[in-house]
Amino acid sequence: MRWSKTLIPTMKEVPADAEIPSHQLMLRAGLIRQLMAGAYTYLPLGYRALRKAEAIVREEMERAGAVELFMPALQPIDLFEKTGRKEAFGNVLINFQVQRGGRQVHLALGPTHEEVVTDLISRHVTSWRQLPLCVFQIQTKFRNEERPRFGVLRTSEFLMKDAYSFHSSLEQLNETYQAMYHAYCRVFARCGLNYVPVEAESGPIGGDASHEFMVPAGNGEDRIVKSTKGNYAANLERAETGRKSPSLTTPADAAALQKVATPNATSIEQVSRMLKCSPQQMIKTLIFQADDAPVAVLIRGDHEANEGKIRRALGCKSLGLADPKTIEAVTGAPVGFAGPVGIKCRVIADHDVPLIANAVTGANAADAHFTGVNIGRDYQLDTTFDLRNAVHGDPCPRSDGTLELVHGIEVGHVFKLGTKYSVSLGAEFVDEKEQRHPLIMGCYGIGVNRIIASLAETSFDENGLIWPLSVAPYSVEIIPLNVTDPEVMQLAERCYSELEAAGVDCLFDDRDQRPGFKFKDADLIGIPLRLVIGGKGLKEGNVEIKWRTSAGPDKVPVDQAVVTVQRLLAERRTQEFARVPA
């Protein structure tokens, strides 16, 4: 492609609305333009990169045995009502009514396609002999983000690869799950991403096992926990800690229990300031409603409660913070003064709580807290649990390493769905013994835009983007330094047509601009290999070839230019593939 024939609006200055590297660079390099908050146009250069990532995803899905189909983005709202997800999605689900003849039709724009695909499969798959089956599509998804942000990382409209698998047994599901997991590793490795598969909660979608694929990045929205020994990684929601129950004995030097006045101090922060104690010294007492019973959950003041862990520790179905009426009934005090001493409900505590000697906590009385609270003497526990979010330095649950927290961008998610959708939509099969069972499902998503955005976010230098060959918009940029010099242009044109004929995708910078100008643009858009043809080199019979990341150019004889470019690209491709798991 000739630069003069395409649209690559590069910018020298940083747009005021862009804060993070990927957003700034994608705008400056002319990859994207914003239409409104959460909706971006992919310009020719950005679209090429997106398409290359898409092609890699498609290849790997097919390699893993999935078949591609294409479902409508427009969906009848009834499907979401049947599965209860109209509620669950709430405002995120873009839906509206349209007139058709005399009636109103209520439609939604698909945020994902579990309903549509399950409905489809339920009509055509009836026998165990047809299973397993794995279908996928690459399609635009719509979610009304309450707050789109970070440029292209969080938008209301995005390209997603979503795959769905159907099985007659858990073993079958596990096999496909493994195949998808492996395919995902190959996809992200081929795209040149530094990725970490982490254990994850499957979330409101249900199911029992799931992994997220995260790209570590300071601006990532998610927090993930990694072991320093490298054998454990999980998202913060899910991450276990390797802590154990401490001994539940009253410390020998326990101070006296004292009630102190704390008027209007209802938060950890307010109390710690008023009583001049650190949050680590405090016990946070949260009253939850677990199924039908209130439960007090004790967490050290500086820690965050983890609802998933609390739910598992209690073995309850539903869990949520109790309403003020319940809290008052249980504590005998308004909200904000709960504590374990004399509370009238079941109490469970995190491992770290009994370790606090002379703790500060609510006194179950208005405007009062206790100090000098100690395990055994002032409150009792049978045992303790892991109930809080992991924290930097916690012991690893799988090794003698410790845990560290990093931010990450979620680029993929695989999970075992089970029968949630097949049950609610009546998707059943008949087994060998003529018994009917709901189909067992898995689903697997990749954010294609996020592959590009994560690369832009993590692969750049002070001059601009640095693409891996695999998803670079073009492999080679050819730069004739003086387009008015016929000798230079003739050679440049020849290299361009020979490379294109050999199937190498080239960007030919045929603009009448000064060399420095073109070099700056070339670095900004980050095409991996640069072929420079200039008057000086030509006098010596040379052209210059340079990788985006190497310090200086290599001189190559004119007649070797095309084959050298081809050789270098082939070598680089092999290198990039060497990192892909077999």
Place this chain on the structure above:
RNA sequence: CGGGAUGUAGCUCAGCUUGGCUAGAGCGCCUGGUUUGGGACCAGGAAGUCGCAGGUUCAAAUCCUGUCAUCCCGACCA
């Protein structure tokens, strides 16, 4: 949805506090010329309903009210 910030030329921004000349600069763009190996120089030029609506005033980019949009923090996020 709560908190904060910003809307002036394609981009980055000044002007607003203290209302008043024809609304400015740099970059980009157009014309001509000189240049040509890391974002050239000279000369000339085009380009803005000052986000929008209403109000105050002899007079509003500037003050007031409302509204819309965008960005950031938080809540939310299959």
